[in-house]
Amino acid sequence: MxxxxxxxxxxxxxxxxxxLIEAVEEGFRQYSAGxxxxxxxxxxxxxxxxxxxxxxxxxxxxxxxxTIKVSNGFYDNPQLGLSSSQGVILVFSQKTGVLDALxxxxxxxxxxxxxxxxxxxxxxxxxxxxxxxGVVGTGIQARLQIEFLSEVRAFTKIYVYGRHxxxxxxxxxxxxxxxxxxxxxxxxxxxxxAANLIVTTTPAREAFLMAEDIQPGTHITAMGSDGPDKQEIxxxxxxxxxxxxxxxxxxxxxxxxxxxxxKAGLIEESSVVELGEIxxxxxxxxxxxxxxxxxxxxxxxxxxxxxxxxxxxKLGSDSSLSN
Amino acid sequence: MxxxxxxxxxxxxxxxxxxLIEAVEEGFRQYSAGxxxxxxxxxxxxxxxxxxxxxxxxxxxxxxxxTIKVSNGFYDNPQLGLSSSQGVILVFSQKTGVLDALxxxxxxxxxxxxxxxxxxxxxxxxxxxxxxxGVVGTGIQARLQIEFLSEVRAFTKIYVYGRHxxxxxxxxxxxxxxxxxxxxxxxxxxxxxAANLIVTTTPAREAFLMAEDIQPGTHITAMGSDGPDKQEIxxxxxxxxxxxxxxxxxxxxxxxxxxxxxKAGLIEESSVVELGEIxxxxxxxxxxxxxxxxxxxxxxxxxxxxxxxxxxxKLGSDSSLSN
Numbered sequence: 001m002x003x004x005x006x007x008x009x010x011x012x013x014x015x016x017x018x019x020l021i022e023a024v025e026e027g028f029r030q031y032s033a034g035x036x037x038x039x040x041x042x043x044x045x046x047x048x049x050x051x052x053x054x055x056x057x058x059x060x061x062x063x064x065x066x067t068i069k070v071s072n073g074f075y076d077n078p079q080l081g082l083s084s085s086q087g088v089i090l091v092f093s094q095k096t097g098v099l100d101a102l103x104x105x106x107x108x109x110x111x112x113x114x115x116x117x118x119x120x121x122x123x124x125x126x127x128x129x130x131x132x133x134g135v136v137g138t139g140i141q142a143r144l145q146i147e148f149l150s151e152v153r154a155f156t157k158i159y160v161y162g163r164h165x166x167x168x169x170x171x172x173x174x175x176x177x178x179x180x181x182x183x184x185x186x187x188x189x190x191x192x193x194a195a196n197l198i199v200t201t202t203p204a205r206e207a208f209l210m211a212e213d214i215q216p217g218t219h220i221t222a223m224g225s226d227g228p229d230k231q232e233i234x235x236x237x238x239x240x241x242x243x244x245x246x247x248x249x250x251x252x253x254x255x256x257x258x259x260x261x262x263k264a265g266l267i268e269e270s271s272v273v274e275l276g277e278i279x280x281x282x283x284x285x286x287x288x289x290x291x292x293x294x295x296x297x298x299x300x301x302x303x304x305x306x307x308x309x310x311x312x313x314k315l316g317s318d319s320s321l322s323n
Numbered sequence: 324m325x326x327x328x329x330x331x332x333x334x335x336x337x338x339x340x341x342x343l344i345e346a347v348e349e350g351f352r353q354y355s356a357g358x359x360x361x362x363x364x365x366x367x368x369x370x371x372x373x374x375x376x377x378x379x380x381x382x383x384x385x386x387x388x389x390t391i392k393v394s395n396g397f398y399d400n401p402q403l404g405l406s407s408s409q410g411v412i413l414v415f416s417q418k419t420g421v422l423d424a425l426x427x428x429x430x431x432x433x434x435x436x437x438x439x440x441x442x443x444x445x446x447x448x449x450x451x452x453x454x455x456x457g458v459v460g461t462g463i464q465a466r467l468q469i470e471f472l473s474e475v476r477a478f479t480k481i482y483v484y485g486r487h488x489x490x491x492x493x494x495x496x497x498x499x500x501x502x503x504x505x506x507x508x509x510x511x512x513x514x515x516x517a518a519n520l521i522v523t524t525t526p527a528r529e530a531f532l533m534a535e536d537i538q539p540g541t542h543i544t545a546m547g548s549d550g551p552d553k554q555e556i557x558x559x560x561x562x563x564x565x566x567x568x569x570x571x572x573x574x575x576x577x578x579x580x581x582x583x584x585x586k587a588g589l590i591e592e593s594s595v596v597e598l599g600e601i602x603x604x605x606x607x608x609x610x611x612x613x614x615x616x617x618x619x620x621x622x623x624x625x626x627x628x629x630x631x632x633x634x635x636x637k638l639g640s641d642s643s644l645s646n
Contacts, residue, residue: 042365044382044389051420055378055391059367066367068378068393070413072420086420090393090411097374097395097409102425 004101006315011105014314015112017119017151020307024116025123025279027060027306028247032276035061038248038301049076053087058301059094065312066094067305071110083107091308101312109311113303115144117247117275118199118221121295123152124278124285125245126197126219132157134195136188136209136232138167141201141223146175149197158182159191189213200224200232207257211237216290225257226298233294235261242291243284244272251298258296327424329638334428337637338435340442340474343630347439348446348602350383350629351570355599358384361571361624372399376410381624382417388635389417390628394433406430414631424635432634436626438467440570440598441522441544444618446475447601447608448568449520449542455480457518459511459532459555461490464524464546469498472520481505482514512536523547523555530580534560539613548580549621556617558584565614566607567595574621581619 030036042055051074059066072086085107091100103109118141130153135142138160146158158180162168172182185191192198192213200209202224209220211234220241224232238244238261246252253259253269261267275295278285286293353359365378374397382389395409408430414423426432441464453476458465461483469481481503485491495505508514515521515536523532525547532543534557543564547555561567561584569575576582576592584590598618601608609616 037367039365039367042362042378042380044360044362044380046382046389046417048385049418051417053380053389053415053420055365055380057365057367057376057378059369062371066369066376070391070415070422072415074418074420077419080419082419082421086415086422088413088422090413092376092393092395092409094369094374095372095397096400096403096405097376097397098405099393099409099411099427104422 003099004315006101006103008104008106008108010315011103011108011311014311017116017148019310020112020116021119021148021151023306023310024113024303025120027302028117028120028276029279030060030276031248031300031302032274033280036302036305037061049074051075056301056304058305060302060305063094063309065091065100065309067091067301067308069301069304071107089304089308091312103308103311109304109307111140111144113307114141114223114297114299115148117297117299117303118145118223119148119152120279121221121245121275121297122149122197122219124275124282125243125293125295126153127217127286127289130155130197132159132195134159134191134198135201136161136191136199137201137224138162138164138171139201142171143174145199145201145223146180147178149199153197155197156181159185159195161185161188161191202232203230204232205229207231207234209237210234211240214240214292216292219286219293219295221295221297222257223297225255225296228255230255231257231260233257235264235266238294239266240292241294243286243293245275245278245285245293245295246272247275247297248300249274251300252296256296256298326422327638329424329426331427331429331431333638334426334431334634337634340439340471342633343435343439344442344471344474346629346633347436347626348443350625351440351443351599352602353383353599354571354623354625355597356603359625359628360384364624372397374398379624379627381628383625383628386417386632388414388423388632390414390624390631392624392627394430412627412631414635426631426634432627432630434463434467436630437464437546437620437622438471440620440622440626441468441546442471442475443602444544444568444598444620445472445520445542447605448566448616448618449476450540450609450612453478453520455482455518457482457514457521458524459484459514459522460524460547461485461487461494462524465494466497468522468524468546469503470501472522476520478520479504482508482518484508484511484514525555526553527555528552530554530557532560533557534563537563537615539615542609542616542618544618544620545580546620548578548619551578553578554580554583556580558587558589561617562589563615564617566609566616568598568601568608568616568618569595570598570620571623572597574623575619579619579621
């Protein structure tokens with residue numbers, strides 16, 4: 001058996017943000033071109049203790065591998081001294097079905113490919129000159145999104161909004177240490193008025209980013225609305241946007257901020273563009289300085305597939321790793 | 324990481340037929356009692372080279388583990404000197420989501436749990452006195468079914484039907500070596516008339532076992548109709564049966580020999596019993612010597628779940644294995 005097993009540390013050691021953004025960008029292009037098979041996500045839920053198992057899998061047609069990601073969220077694990085994020089990414093040969101590798105990334109690849117998607121959206125949609133980035137939320141994505149955005153736009157100023165003072169202060173401290181100039185705001189509307197690139201990264205279940213607060217020329221990426229009942233963006237904001245982008249029509253028409261705007265009859269399905277279509281044809285993205293653009297990212301298995309393939313290729317060629 | 328990896332040989336070394344039958348019997352009981360979560364099977368298909376990936380997963384509620392089985396059939400593999408049956412069974416803790424073990428069984432557990440299901444069906448449905456077993460097909464299941472049936476009924480006489488003389492002769496030779504008295508038949512109707520326990524194990528796409536040939540008191544188990552377009556049993560035979568059993572209503576009403584009888588309007592859904600219901604209440608099974616009984620087995624993930632749990636428990640307690 002030639003199966004390789006890699007730890008989170010090994011995976012982290014070969015991850016390069018710019019390469020991941022490039023891979024995810026190409027993955028979205030292939031996805032929207034119909035070159036990726038992504039069956040519906042599998043799910044198992046447990047009550048006692050509470051746990052969620054998600055099985056995301058798929059393949060780029062004709063590629064060397066296919067990928068099955070098992071993401072287990074067991075929320076009481078920290079009480080046992082274990083990470084709540086468990087699971088494994090399985091990479092198989094698309095030529096023989098043989099299991100090539102197990103990536104025990106403990107959620108790292110999901111975090112990174114999610115941030116990479118935000119960077120791809122910003123690359124095609126954010127204004128050329130970013131005056132400040134507004135971040136709603138203070139968790140992992142609130143940090144990673146910034147670091148990945150820095151790969152595609154130059155900025156130093158960040159406005160951050162969080163509900164817990166301690167988390168906000170920790171965020172300011174951490175991100176200041178990375179060279180950003182970070183300021184917290186009391187109201188989300190203040191952030192919306194001051195930044196022309198806004199990223200929402202919360203598990204909110206009610207819209208908090210309002211149409212009336214958005215300035216012309218702003219791009220907004222919503223990351224948080226990745227399941228039923230989650231909502232971050234006022235539907236009227238999406239209606240007002242000049243360009244409306246989703247990572248996956250299939251997913252975003254079912255749930256996501258975009259789905260609320262559709263259900264409210266404020267926008268038509270035909271007015272929504274997939275991110276991968278913009279990668280193929282940039283003229284579908286931002287075409288003017290004063291446009292408001294909106295990207296709704298729910299996470300697509302192709303991001304896992306291309307990320308795993310990239311990481312494996314790099315791990316395989318890194319002879320300093322002993323496996 | 325305490326994840327254990329087991330090979331086919333290690334798994335085989337701890338497999339005891341009677342224990343597996345008992346585990347699968349209890350699994351069916353739990354399944355029909357609603358104590359098992361079995362989401363729809365995931366599927367990925369490839370064309371070049373041809374390959375099928377099936378993801379079967381689920382959990383017995385409140386058990387220690389949950390199981391994800393990835394079965395990869397890559398049909399050109401033998402040309403590369405590889406088994407066409409690839410994949411892995413992943414066993415996770417239901418308490419923490421941690422991956423406990425990988426079973427590289429190369430299809431062994433699927434083969435065994437499929438044969439065990441046949442034995443469970445025969446335990447409750449076959450006549451007490453089996454005069455002879457009739458087997459249609461000469462492959463792995465045509466062999467394993469016999470060996471597992473021997474755990475629940477006493478018999479030595481086997482009639483076999485196969486389309487290829489060479490395979491039939493090999494079957495006769497192999498099974499004779501195991502102490503059975505094996506005779507081939509020219510026509511399936513001959514086998515049906517001579518045996519009162521019949522097992523069909525073929526990938527046929529047209530019914531070959533006819534109502535008119537079945538003798539009173541016979542039990543028939545159909546194993547082959549495990550997907551759309553497959554068929555082994557004449558719908559009229561199922562209509563004539565006094566007891567009609569399926570492993571899973573969900574699956575068998577969708578595809579299976581039973582589904583053809585339903586679509587033809589020959590039987591009502593309400594006349595079909597689940598095998599697990601019979602395990603709970605044997606009076607739902609055979610109640611008379613002269614009854615014709617029919618069991619339609621399509622394979623349910625609970626069989627994999629309980630088999631993997633049994634095997635892991637035995638491997639874990641076997642100190643002669645070094646992992």
